[in-house]
Amino acid sequence: MxxxxxxxxxxxxxxxxxxxxxxxxxxxxxxxxxxxxxxxxxxxxxxxxxxxxxxxxxxxxxxxxxxxxxxxxxxxxxxxxxxxxxxxxxxxxxxxxxxxxxxxxxxxxxxxxxxxxxxxxxxxxxxxxSRPPGSNVGAMVSPQSRVIASREELLGQVNELAARVEAGEAEVVRPDxxxxxxxxxxxxxxxxxxxxxxxxxxxxxxxxxxxxxxxxxx
CATH class of the missing domain: 2.30.110.10 (Electron Transport, Fmn-binding Protein; Chain A)
Incomplete structure (x- = not known):
């Protein structure tokens, strides 16, 4: 085709x-x-x-x-x-x-x-x-459908939260x-x-x- x-x-x-x-x-x-x-x-x-x-x-x-x-x-x-x-x-x-x-x-x-x-x-x-932790961290951070400055900035925020979760400084919680x-x-x-x-x-x-x-x- x-x-x-x-x-x-x-x-x-x-x-x-x-x-x-x-x-x-x-x-x-x-x-x-x-x-x-x-x-x-x-x-x-x-x-x-x-x-x-x-x-x-x-x-x-x-x-x-x-x-x-x-x-x-x-x-x-x-x-x-x-x-x-x-x-x-x-x-x-x-x-x-x-x-x-x-x-x-x-x-x-x-x-x-x-x-x-x-x-x-x-x-x-x-x-x-029941979801993988990575998917939930992304859901907690991503402002879905909104304009963002760059993918790198979004990934930086995701990685920062993931690191805090791994260090026990933050919890993975379903956002309201x-x-x-x-x-x-x-x-x-x-x-x-x-x-x-x-x-x-x-x-x-x-x-x-x-x-x-x-x-x-x-």
Whole structure:
């Protein structure tokens, strides 16, 4: 694949990752999502829990970035971040977000729309203190999404705190402005690549405690 006269060339291929049939679908999307996510881990794909998180700002302008899903349970999907970051500021303004998982090697995509709310301090603590010390020191120092003078200055601050921690002069403590968000799905779409671009698209829409299942045209 490459560029020729500004056009992408060599991008044609057949999709043959599987199929989706209504008669074998679970009533709720969680079971199928966990099945697909587990398959991505089993195939040893790189960062199978990576997802695109999309938010909107106060003017309605969208922004997207890649984050890691750290928990999937009956509530929804949890990720962690700095609460002073751009993504967090936009979530606080508008809690409606979108997630996208793309497992290219499996010809699969999952699109999720829902609302994001903060997890409890206890839940954030449990995850924070399970992380490598270096990651936590970085979280304590980095003013995420803000302009910094240089990488060298940031590394200097990280190394200084790390040295103080090693010397017993400071402790690794979860900052008040660091924690998680739980995304509760309202819409979940499963996209399975099929031959001739006639892909399978199955959408789940929440209806109270139940889910409505639709097939969408590719």
């Amino acid at each position: 490459g560029l020729e006269h500004g056009k992408i060339s060599g991008d044609r291929r057949q999709y043959d990752g599987g199929s989706l049939h209504e008669d074998s679908l679970p009533r709720a999307p969680k079971e199928l999502f966990e099945e697909w996510l587990s398959r991505a881990f089993e195939e040893d794909l790189r960062d199978p829990n990576a997802m695109v998180l999309s938010t909107v700002d106060g003017r309605g302008a969208p922004s997207s970035r890649v984050v890691l899903a750290k928990a999937v349970d009956d509530r929804g999907i949890v990720f962690y971040t700095n609460y002073d970051s751009r993504k967090a500021n936009e979530i606080e303004h508008n809690r409606r977000v979108a997630l996208l998982f793309h497992w290219r090697e499996l010809d699969r995509v999952v699109r999720i729309e829902g609302r994001a709310t903060r997890v409890s301090g206890e839940e954030a603590d449990a995850y924070f203190y 402005n660091w924690g998680g968000y739980l995304v509760v799905p309202a819409v979940v779409e499963f996209w399975q690549g099929r031959a001739d671009r006639l892909h399978d698209r199955i959408r789940y829409r929440r209806d109270g405690e139940d889910w409505i299942i639709d097939r969408l045209a590719p």
